[in-house]
Amino acid sequence: MKTVHHRSAGGLVVRGSSILLISTQGGRRWQLPKGHIEEGETPEETAVREVREETGVTGRVVAPLPGVEYWFVEKGVHRVHKQVDYFLLTYVSGDTADFDSREVSGAEWFSWDEGISRLSFENERRVVQEARAIVQPDRQASGQTG
Numbered sequence: 001m002k003t004v005h006h007r008s009a010g011g012l013v014v015r016g017s018s019i020l021l022i023s024t025q026g027g028r029r030w031q032l033p034k035g036h037i038e039e040g041e042t043p044e045e046t047a048v049r050e051v052r053e054e055t056g057v058t059g060r061v062v063a064p065l066p067g068v069e070y071w072f073v074e075k076g077v078h079r080v081h082k083q084v085d086y087f088l089l090t091y092v093s094g095d096t097a098d099f100d101s102r103e104v105s106g107a108e109w110f111s112w113d114e115g116i117s118r119l120s121f122e123n124e125r126r127v128v129q130e131a132r133a134i135v136q137p138d139r140q141a142s143g144q145t146g
Helices: 043-055 112-118 122-135 137-141
Strands: 002-015 018-024 029-031 034-036 057-074 078-094 106-111
Touching (some): 002 057, 018 043, 057 122, 106 112
Parallel strands (some): 002 078
Antiparallel strands (some): 002 018, 002 034
């Protein structure tokens, strides 16, 4: 089976004490917005563009986050090796009511705890927990978790 390599970028938008997630598959899956890096685009530019397209919200990159890497088989035709660069973004403008219904089922703001618990993928939970350590460093220093 042929292997193809995909490179994407996405982000976690933080607004006050809330984080922004997207839902897919009719709301059965919650995840971070992301998409393919286009020709001539930096991963940071991709993250901002994909977040805006999928959520209706514009963010500004403030820090890199850990990336993720995984494999899957697409339509039984080829194996995909996917690498995703993630970034921490701060809210600039926009409304989740303007999410792209052709790409996602919805976009919603959650508290950190609820958002982390809603995420469908463990690797994205780790990314969001790392973002939380950046945004709320005192939380970890005081031993709070969750």
